Amino acid sequence: MVWENVIAVSPRLAEREGLATGDVLRIEAAGRAVEGPAWILPGQADDTVTLTLGYGRDAPDHLSRGLGYDAGPLRPVGTPWRLAGARLSKTGRRSMPVTTQHLGTMEGQDLVRVQALGAAPVGDPKGAPSPASFYAAPESQDRWVAAQWGMAIDLDACTGCNACVTACQAENNIPVVGREEVALGRWMGWLRIDRYYAGELDAPTTHFQPVPCMHCEQAPCELGCPVEATLHDSEGLNLQVYNRCVGTRTCQSYCPYKVRRFNYLDYTGGMTPVEQQQRNPEVTVRARGVMEKCTYCIQRITAARIASAKDDHAPIPDGAVETACQGACPTRAITFGNVADPGSQVSAARRDPREYALLGHLNTRPRTTYLAGLAPAAEPGGREG
Numbered sequence: 001m002v003w004e005n006v007i008a009v010s011p012r013l014a015e016r017e018g019l020a021t022g023d024v025l026r027i028e029a030a031g032r033a034v035e036g037p038a039w040i041l042p043g044q045a046d047d048t049v050t051l052t053l054g055y056g057r058d059a060p061d062h063l064s065r066g067l068g069y070d071a072g073p074l075r076p077v078g079t080p081w082r083l084a085g086a087r088l089s090k091t092g093r094r095s096m097p098v099t100t101q102h103l104g105t106m107e108g109q110d111l112v113r114v115q116a117l118g119a120a121p122v123g124d125p126k127g128a129p130s131p132a133s134f135y136a137a138p139e140s141q142d143r144w145v146a147a148q149w150g151m152a153i154d155l156d157a158c159t160g161c162n163a164c165v166t167a168c169q170a171e172n173n174i175p176v177v178g179r180e181e182v183a184l185g186r187w188m189g190w191l192r193i194d195r196y197y198a199g200e201l202d203a204p205t206t207h208f209q210p211v212p213c214m215h216c217e218q219a220p221c222e223l224g225c226p227v228e229a230t231l232h233d234s235e236g237l238n239l240q241v242y243n244r245c246v247g248t249r250t251c252q253s254y255c256p257y258k259v260r261r262f263n264y265l266d267y268t269g270g271m272t273p274v275e276q277q278q279r280n281p282e283v284t285v286r287a288r289g290v291m292e293k294c295t296y297c298i299q300r301i302t303a304a305r306i307a308s309a310k311d312d313h314a315p316i317p318d319g320a321v322e323t324a325c326q327g328a329c330p331t332r333a334i335t336f337g338n339v340a341d342p343g344s345q346v347s348a349a350r351r352d353p354r355e356y357a358l359l360g361h362l363n364t365r366p367r368t369t370y371l372a373g374l375a376p377a378a379e380p381g382g383r384e385g
Contacts, residue, residue, distance in 0.1 A: 001097050002187070003179035005068040006039035008050035011201050014040045017088070022096040027051065029074055029086040036069040037095045042104065042197045042204045049088060098183045104197045112155060112196055112207040113356055113372035121353035122372050124360055131363045133218060147316055148236045149296055150339035150367040151323070152349035153210055156374045157333035158193075160208030165191050167328030168212075171297060173283050175267035188261045190294040191325055207373065210334070212325065213238060213259045213294035214358065214366030221251035221260065229291070236339075236367055237296055247289040256359055257366075260293045296336070297323040318344040339367070 007025050019025070023038045027049065034051065044050065056070025076083055106112065115122045168174065168191045177188050191212045197204040215238045221230050222238070229245035232238060252260045266288040279285060282299040286292050304320045318337050326334040337346035349355065354372040357365070 001039070001099050002182050003067055004097060005036060005052040005055040005071075006097050007036045008039050008041040008044060008052075010044040010046050010048050011040055011042060012046040013048070013088075014038070017090075019090070022094045024091045024093040024095050025049075026089045026091050027074065027086050028089070029083055030076075032073045034069045034071055034074060035091060037097050039097060042201050043206065046202075049086075098179050100182065100187050100189075100192065101194060104195065106196050106198075111194070111358065112198075112209050113354075113370075114198075114205075114207070114375050115354055115372045116375050117377045119377070122356070123352065123354045124356045126351070126353070130365070133363060146234045147338040148340035148367075149215070149301065149321075149336070150236070150346055150350070150369070151212070151215075151296070151326075152335045152346050152352075152355065152369050152371060154333045154335075154349070154371040155207070155209060156354075156371065157331040158208045158210060158329075159331060160193050160195060160206075161330065162193055163328040163330060164210055164325035164334065165189060165193060167324040168294070171280055171283065171324035172295070173268075173279050173285050175263075177265075177267060181264070186262070186264050188263075188267075188292075190259070190261065190292070192259075205375075209358075209370070210325070211257060211259060211358070212368060213296075214257050214364065214368045215294075215296060217365035217367065218363060220254040220256065220364065224250040224254035226250065235301075237298060237301075238293075239295070239298070240291060240293055242284060242286055242290045242292070245290040247291070249291065251291060256362055256364065260291055262291050263288050297321075300324075 007027065009019055009025070013019070019038050019040070021038055021040050024035055025038050026033055026035050036051075041050070051071035051074065053071050055064070055068030057064045057067070059065055074083055074086070113122045169189065172190060174188050174190060177186060181187065191210060194209045194211055196207045196209070198207060199205045215236065217236065219230070219232070219238050222228075222232065226248060227244055227246055229241045230238065230251050231241070247262070249262055252262060263286055268285050282303075300323065301321050304316045308314050308316045308320070316338070318341060321336065323334070323336050326336050335346045335349045337344040339347055339350060341347060349371060350369060352371055355369050356372060357369050360366075
């Protein structure tokens with residue numbers, strides 16, 4: 001959800017009371033009440049609702065003024081985190097929460113893979129021949145001449161905290177577009193965290209999957225762009241040339257991962273000097289009418305290349321480049337580096353039998369790959385839906 005808080009309702013309670021996501025509910029206790037939109041939350045205990053704090057502020061001229069409801073007045077002094085005896089009722093109104101993800105299941109796809117301990121690996125087979133392709137085979141690169149950048153994300157370590165999303169936004173000058181634009185599907189994040197439920201509705205297993213640009217070696221977006229505004233460089237990066245983009249959005253429709261974002265409006269014009277100071281001077285501020293996406297923090301790669309050039313053009317050492325999302329991850333679930341160097345950490349991760357490519361059957365050959373999550377041997381492994 002964005003720009004508001006919701007009243008999370010357990011599935012059993014919603015079924016019994018005839019509630020649906022978006023129904024405006026009223027919660028009353030001790031003569032006080034709050035109202036907010038319902039959100040049916042799998043895994044929540046029966047006969048419970050959850051209120052969230054931090055919204056509903058009334059500070060004058062503040063960005064958060066009037067967003068959501070204020071749950072503070074309902075908090076008991078003795079038990080501030082639990083309120084018994086509250087009454088729930090429907091107001092008869094509806095207000096659909098604005099969200100960046102509308103599906104909670106994988107619809108039978110193997111987007112997130114889970115491997116039971118001791119079971120056969122569920123990653124992609126290592127050393128298998130590549131499927132037939134209309135693309136020419138990539139030229140071999142001397143790893144000491146040009147690094148080949150790639151990323152591995154360990155889904156067993158990811159907790160879905162969204163620290164990587166926040167770090168990416170701050171590092172790359174990604175604009176905040178507002179509730180109305182997100183409701184139209186125009187949100188601007190270069191990195192998103194997909195959340196999926198698997199198993200029983202009352203006690204599901206929750207999976208989180210960070211999804212940046214895959215930097216595909218056989219990128220459909222490059223095939224679709226009529227002006228070659230998106231193209232590959234010698235180090236395997238899928239780049240976006242902002243000054244060349246004419247805004248056809250063809251690349252966005254061609255991308256199977258839906259990770260490309262379009263500037264429908266001028267989100268940076270008229271900024272005050274104070275607002276401009278929060279921008280990262282190493283990253284271009286994009287204009288209206290152009291496409292943008294994850295760049296693997298190319299500004300940091302460039303800085304490391306310049307530093308290595310001062311040292312008699314030595315190769316960039318492993319670990320010298322750390323993307324913003326990688327640095328912010330509290331569980332170190334993200335590994336980034338030179339996949340052409342067999343001794344790099346990312347190469348070691350890609351040799352893990354849990355490693356697989358998202359939508360690998362499309363033969364896009366993504367440079368961003370995943371390590372399957374782990375489950376106890378008593379739980380079913382394989383590909384959950």
